[in-house]
Amino acid sequence: MISKSGQSARRRRPCSVDFDPDPDRLGRPAVALDVDFSDYEAEVPRHQHRQGQLILALHGAVTCTAANGLWIVPPDCGVWIPGGVPHSNQVTSNARLSYLFVEPDAAALPQECCTLSVSPMLREMILRLADQPGGYTSDDHVGRLVRVLLDELALMPKEGLELPVSSHPKIAAIAAALTAEPGDRRTLAEWADHVAMSERSLKRLMVQETGLTFGRWRRQLHLVIALRELAGGATVQRVSSDLGYESVTAFIVMFKKALGTTPARYFAMRPAGLAR
Template sequence: MPKMIPAQSAISVFDPDLTTCPAVACHLDFAEHAAEVPLHTHRKGQLIFARHGAVTCTADDQIWIVPANCGVWIPGGVQHSARATFNARLSYLFVEPGSANLPENCCTLSISPMIREMIGWLADQNTDYPLNNHAARLARVTLDELAEMPRERFNLPISSNSKIRMIADALTIEPSDRSTLATWAKRVAMSERSLARLMMRETGLTFGRWRQQLHLVVALRELASGATVQNVSVELGYESVNAFITMFKAALGSTPAQYRATLLTGTKRPIKD
């Protein structure tokens, strides 16, 4: 029986810190790479956005979902890891520190069609382009436009606290677990009141709001991977599809079916404040 050759990790494809150009880009098809990108860091800031499928990043004590038409911004020097859906096709934009007026903290950004195309063009250029040529000028315009993009809330605070992390890890693996706060308190050897205070202090959310946000993160990832609304509803433990649709629309301003349609058309989806 032939030996299985492990898929190549995405971080072995390209070292962005070998160039000092303001911005360089590359494309990755995760049919050709391992889905799991291990914890790592680099000098350059990194924008990760999905051209197809989705990727979940862990950085800065948060889980970030990167559905199609959005990107997660990770400043230089921040440790991060990622896991892509099997059908993910991603683009990376690496930004030299001080080259753009981008946030100092991790965040999710909308990606306009223009930025999408400019990053695509940069990905086809030499990564050591002269600083006075057309590629350099386009890189500067791309960074200026990126700095104007609105932020979106596709993140889940998980904290470095061991008890919160334990709950986050368990519910990420089994999001259909509908255990109450009291049950979770027993599992992590705390009183219900103490766990409620800890959750609010560490994440800024009540347990119920935090779990709903986790469900949104999982739902966006699964819908982007091609899962049906019915299957996502079951995976998240909802008693009915209608209950899931109601939660999704109340949070994001569109139904899961409408959201899936935007993945196919590339149109901007409505997001509620």
């Protein structure tokens, strides 16, 4: 069974206690913060912001739950959360994140939660903004940097790293069981028996609630978990075994089919990533 990667033997304080002043109250077009989670608790409970928020993984990974979906944020990707959307985060023990808070209507950003690819240039601009003390005006150097940063952010492509979740009790029960034991290889018929439904009814309900067939949903769950664990430092061999694949090759085939490359190359292409 895969352990929850965000759990650390050393419990720390919530990261929000050091957000002084609160970015939500500053009224600037964008504010960035750099957070090293070796200093903070690995779980950020459900909360929301007036501003939109980009959660950028510089190292390690973060899993964000929001708006009937679960998003994995591996190195050099970010999850975009529009303002007012309740969400919670779980980070790996080695995580270092940047938070970018964006004022409503400051940029043409998505109206729904999504994972965005983040270019090296945009990443460096966010880090530069996080290093700037004090305020800025629209016409000074930092203000001009923010305008370009927001223009670039609006151009970033989406990545398919979402796992749809459902509040339906039977689907939620299956999701909870598979999240706890992702190597469980029970068939749809066996799960239907487990939740006291016919296979046909469960098949229809799964598509209705998540938009995916059971097989595709479970593969997406495996992908989300694999990205989180690999970014947290686990080996391909361990992740493959814990997810119940018969061989490392079979796991790599699944990964490549989903993301177009092998795990080693996927993380090697990301400067902050880990090539296992």
